[in-house]
Amino acid sequence: MTPATVDLTVTIGGDAGQGIESSGTAFARALMRAGWHIFTMVDYRSRIRGGHNFYQIRVSDRPLYSHSDPVHLLLAMTEETLKIHLDNLAPGAAVIYDEGFKRVDRAEIEAAGVLAFPAPLSRLAARHGSKVMMNTAALGAAAGLLGVDLEPIASVIHDNFGRKGSRVAEANQEVLREARDWAAAELARREGGQAGGNGQDGQAPSAFRYRLGPRGPVTGRRMAIHGNHALALGAVAGGCRFAAAYPMTPGTSLFEFLTAHSHRTGVVTKHAEDEIAAMCMVVGAAHAGARALTTTSGGGFSLMVEALGMAGMVELPVVIVVAQRGGPSTGLPTRTEQGDLLFAVHASQGEFPRIVLAPGTIEDCFEAGWRAFNLAESFQCPVIILTDQYLASSLRDLPAGALDRRGVVIDRGPVLTASDLDALAEPYLRFRDTPSGVSPRAIPGHPKGVYALTTDEHDEESHITEEIGSRVQQMAKRMRKLDSAAAAMRGPRWYGPPDAEVTLICWGSLYGPCRDAVDRAAAAGRSVNMLHFSDLWPLPEDEVNMALAMVNRAVAVEQNYSGQFARLLRMVTGFEVEATLNKFDGRQFTPGEILEGLEEAVGAHA
């Protein structure tokens, strides 16, 4: 891949409750409309007010797969923001903050090689009606410094505020423009005024060098979307017609999206009294014949475990989206982790087949949204989609048609139609023993397909039994589906040079950071590639073994403490990684951190 010529990070930081996330999203969308690739990362606390939040936007002329350090432009909506992020600014970076901030030591900022832009943010906002528009002013000033056209930002503000009545929308547009003008003028003034330092020798630089220019190189209509929404779109495209959930960060936005569009899409959604009910409702809806899912995070999933086993035992297709967050227990509710893998694979008493998918990208999320239903119905078992806060909430830009519903394939697995049932000569056997382990399903409602499911062990007719023959038959039948399912699972994906000296083994949302790390390593002349797993259970062993045979030195990179995927791999294949890189502080690895970690783990030469 040709290296990027532009790769900047803009961060907007402030207090919880200050609307940091919505402003950040607006700016990211604007930059996308201006012709740039973007990737965003949300960093917020589990509180409604108080405490520092920030939103990071990476911008480039090349497609992006992860966030990155350091920051080139900081919009500080509080004084605290400055303190927290100052250490993380690139040389020559700029900071925009309100001129009214009392305790800011401009000299200190400039001594760090950073351009300080105390700006009339609140003044401008207040003049047009309300200090609430400070964020808009900051975006305007940022546009001025970065040199981007105002139009894309204005259009996003129009989309966002259009509804609120023209006065608010108008005022925001004016604040935006005036702040941009102020910044452009200020920049011009400084550039004209003095030649000063360049920021690399500790001197205060005079000119801001991380400019984007009016328009980026990316053409065509594009969309900015995060994993939760991509997954929701995939589910809708795949015929999901029922969703029940109980709110739990970071799974909630998926459910809220399905709910918001419910009228149009026909997806019946139910905010249940708890997660047990949500999961049970999904089981009920699946039995009725609907494609049904639930969304949650680890704590809610813990409560679903008993009903998960029910679905496994009565062989109903259900889809459970678990957006992981920092654990254990309540843990770090708004932060990211990959701590639930071995739990998901083994959850619930006894043994039954399940499928675990861990999409790596936005496109994967979309695909998982519909493919999960195909797998669930083909193998009549629960499918768990493991995402995490990072993937669920990071925006990436894609061509507007990238999540194409025409590419969606629907496979409902073996279902008897009404005419199949009409034609039945023998009594219908819900759990007929078959070579694949999958028994053709009759959706309840047909006179020839009358049966009663039971979570007790049962015979082919679905009657309760304790006889050894039926037990062994049914247990083997169910478990056999795992082999059938394994054949439908995909092996891992390679990225980067074949035969690299070191292979990053990863899964789920680490696709992006690892992929970008591979690119950076290549640029630095290091021989690193990536082997990414998204179909985690059952592992397609032959394909996995073939891939592993091509690995020279394996380093498992995981967003957890104990290297859960490395353990899983060892459990199934016996393969042992040489080292593991683990991060468990609730913040996603950056590509840079991965490369640094790699150096420690396997030496600088790799």
Added chain:
Amino acid sequence: MTPATVDLTVTIGGDAGQGIESSGTAFARALMRAGWHIFTMVDYRSRIRGGHNFYQIRVSDRPLYSHSDPVHLLLAMTEETLKIHLDNLAPGAAVIYDEGFKRVDRAEIEAAGVLAFPAPLSRLAARHGSKVMMNTAALGAAAGLLGVDLEPIASVIHDNFGRKGSRVAEANQEVLREARDWAAAELARREGGQAGGNGQDGQAPSAFRYRLGPRGPVTGRRMAIHGNHALALGAVAGGCRFAAAYPMTPGTSLFEFLTAHSHRTGVVTKHAEDEIAAMCMVVGAAHAGARALTTTSGGGFSLMVEALGMAGMVELPVVIVVAQRGGPSTGLPTRTEQGDLLFAVHASQGEFPRIVLAPGTIEDCFEAGWRAFNLAESFQCPVIILTDQYLASSLRDLPAGALDRRGVVIDRGPVLTASDLDALAEPYLRFRDTPSGVSPRAIPGHPKGVYALTTDEHDEESHITEEIGSRVQQMAKRMRKLDSAAAAMRGPRWYGPPDAEVTLICWGSLYGPCRDAVDRAAAAGRSVNMLHFSDLWPLPEDEVNMALAMVNRAVAVEQNYSGQFARLLRMVTGFEVEATLNKFDGRQFTPGEILEGLEEAVGAHA
């Protein structure tokens, strides 16, 4: 071990609701009092009435560790019993059944080489007041055939019926005696009368050859106890003062025992509204400073998973007894399985230390009952005791003093006393970072030990935090306890000849069947030993590796479908077994089945 000279199995079978289990228990206890070693197995259905149940008593002059096939004396309380068990009788076995059974074909029984004893069971019972005493009559007849003294049986009947008023007790004693006399006379009659076949050539044998004689060789006061009660005794001896549970077979009898003795022992027990509440109550009691446990089975444990994570996060010592049964879901509620191992090891979102113990014997159960509290308090984490229906409900005889509470050691781990707290110079830090990961605990109630636990990530003071430093510190602190705990875990136990050609690798309740299989193999000149694991998590890796290094050919024997322990072993140590023997029909392996399976798995010569 010198081979047994007596090794008989007596089975009593009948309908659910006929009191089969209590009669079986009574007879087993009587045989123990008569000087025999006993081992029992319950086989009952998940219904209150209807359907065949049976109770199997193995009797020997040597200590027993498992049940065994075939049956030497069958007490058939229904006609169905005869049909079901006829195939499973030893040559020359006897069957006692009611003379009134209409559809019994005596000739067919005798053609199978079995002695038929149609007996006046209901007639005798009715004569003394009620047909309910049919079971007592059957026991009397059995005593007659086996030639055992009546006194031990009479004493058990006295213990059981004494309370119900002397009339009932008296009547039972009379029924017992008359049935014994009838059987003895009948036997004498047949022995005297004809010389007939010996049962091995298909001829009906005339004399019953599986006799016990009036008294067995075992001396001293003994007790007959099953795993649930032994565990309960261990818990009481270990200072358990609180138990909350929701009924679930086969965990219930443990809780019921604690409840029945609550007045005397001071164990406060609470039948909760559900398992979530039960687990949460245990967490609350543990926080107050009590040694607290809950008992359940897999389905209930599924509901406890979220609160398990809570205990892990706030580092409270809790004990959870999971008596496994056939899964998945409701499964086979009254039958046995080892299907919950990997679930127990990985249950709940995120990562935190826990300890998993799987006692193998009655003595192990007793020890686990108190040791679990020591481990829980030493490492301030949840301890899960995995038993199963087989271990929980099979009686074995032990010397009356074998479960010796003087041998119980209490280790409450690092707890600050009131004077420790009084003397504190610094503010108390509940989660102080320590080399072992364990932080000294202040039981709430002292003015200098005031703090608030939180399931959110927290700092040393126990305040909510999202800061990276505290998060990493606390996560590492908690996880470090796993290493500390591993050092307190025991390696596997060997049984049988060192350097055997084949090693049975097993865990939990398979101790007994595998041990007996090893003995049988030795008797047959086969070179087999056993490596039994009861401390399952964290595995003490060095000890385990050392043991595994001594294994020639490893066969994992497990009471589940997928070989969960073999997987766990591979995940942790990389060790791969050569073959697995799995049984998942809800019935425990007999030693004979293990040896047969072994033959198939690794060849006859082993």
Added chain:
Amino acid sequence: MPETARGGGAAGGAPGAARPGGGGANGGTARVTPKDFDSEHRPTWCPGCGDYAILTAIKKTLADLGIAPHQVMIISGIGCGSKLPDYIHANGFMTIHGRPLAVATGFRLANPEMTVLVVDGDGDAYGIGGNHFIHTCRRNINLTHIVQNNQIYALTKGQYSPTSEQGFVTTTSPDGAPERPVLPTALAFAAGATFIARAFAGRPQHMVEVMKEAVRHPGYALVDVMQPCVTFNKLNTYEWYDQRAYDAAAEPGYDPADPVQAWERVNQWGDRIPIGILYRTVRPTYEEGVRALQRHGPPARWTERDLPGEVWDAMVEAFT
């Protein structure tokens, strides 16, 4: 002619098979008889158990309402009584302990064309499943909830249940059940149920009449059945119930729609216990308020062609 039922089954046009189509043999016209529900699988309940009468009453109720075996879905929990679907020829689902109401809610929302009965024990309904109970009451989803209330945990062999009389001695209450019992009718009333009834397994014909009204009721309908457990509950026997049960409808001035009367009736439990319909009112059902359902039809009937292109495009558009 059979009577007709509202909501499920034979009422309002094409009943029956959800997907993929097919009204089937009993399209609301053929006569349904209790025998149609007979199964080869004999109940394993104890002789004399109150559950037999409940099974018979359910068959008769459905037959009288003209609802055929394929037009009904009987969802149960785990317990003695919850094995009922194994003993009847009808669609069923024996779920897990305490959760049948939640499963039934999902089923109804995916297929509101079928009659849904929930049949479970007092442990299921008021013990472990208590949260679903109160939320289902206020949700007013259209299903009939028949509780086999034997005031004991029977299948697990006799522990006290949430409806056990205070002081009742069991294996988990050697000093007697320590809590004031749940009075399900009162709780349902406070939680907002629109149909609250009690029946007694010892008065089968009355029970059938109550069940029929319950199935006809548009919304959540509770039928709490006093079900003697002859094996584990030696206190609340047939006789005990029989001495206390009186028909509420026979009282002078009986008006099940009057909340003041109802409040007294739902709270009455002692020497006299009212049976029959204790309270009945009409509020919109939950299903009626679900626009996705009203506009797009049952999720169970989904076909691949359902989603119009404009809808998709508008959804995607919002991300550009």
Added chain:
Amino acid sequence: MPETARGGGAAGGAPGAARPGGGGANGGTARVTPKDFDSEHRPTWCPGCGDYAILTAIKKTLADLGIAPHQVMIISGIGCGSKLPDYIHANGFMTIHGRPLAVATGFRLANPEMTVLVVDGDGDAYGIGGNHFIHTCRRNINLTHIVQNNQIYALTKGQYSPTSEQGFVTTTSPDGAPERPVLPTALAFAAGATFIARAFAGRPQHMVEVMKEAVRHPGYALVDVMQPCVTFNKLNTYEWYDQRAYDAAAEPGYDPADPVQAWERVNQWGDRIPIGILYRTVRPTYEEGVRALQRHGPPARWTERDLPGEVWDAMVEAFT
């Protein structure tokens, strides 16, 4: 002199540390002030949030009753308000969503010498935790349950809660909340609670008086607090509550012990909403009936020498 509280804290002799001993500094005599509960950790609640007043009221309640920080255990769930224990200097336990009542029950049974407060949200108490709520009511365990009822799920950013008004528009109810709301006071009454009260965060002094009575009450005491969430609930504002709230005690003939009056009051929710003690009666507490507790003392105080040899021998004997 401080007033004294029953059950926990300063009442009836030695209060304080459960095990291992030590009454400590505040042994029922030193004066306790609200400042004793101050923490360095500042609340992160939104300015104007009703939770501030609740926090202040709790401090004042405890101080007035002479209960020192080490003599109380404040157990919460998960939600905005459930962070309260992080902001007060007192023993606490922020548990998991919906489960504080169960945790508190275990705590009380192991250590009935400490005053236990449960503080949680309407989502905790009446949503996911509804089952524990109804069973705790009938159990009558001695603790005070303060519900921060803002009629919304706040910490998860604004979904409807079980107490949201029907029709209330949120992210999970774009067509308005579809269910009849839970009326906690009515539900508690039906479930058998012995003390049922309502307070309003906008009337702090009245709230303190109610809380004090609740803590004094021997048994389970519910204080449902109308707590404005200024960020996510724009319907049930201070003004909304203020216009409706009236002091029940000020009504003529007010008698909180009269169940008939109480039934009306616990059901009143609309243009007029009663605050204060809506119902109060006395039944034995759960703890009083637990013989193991009465005979052997708090499990929290266990020492190794507790179990007499005869008891052990008798237990073992039964197996011989």
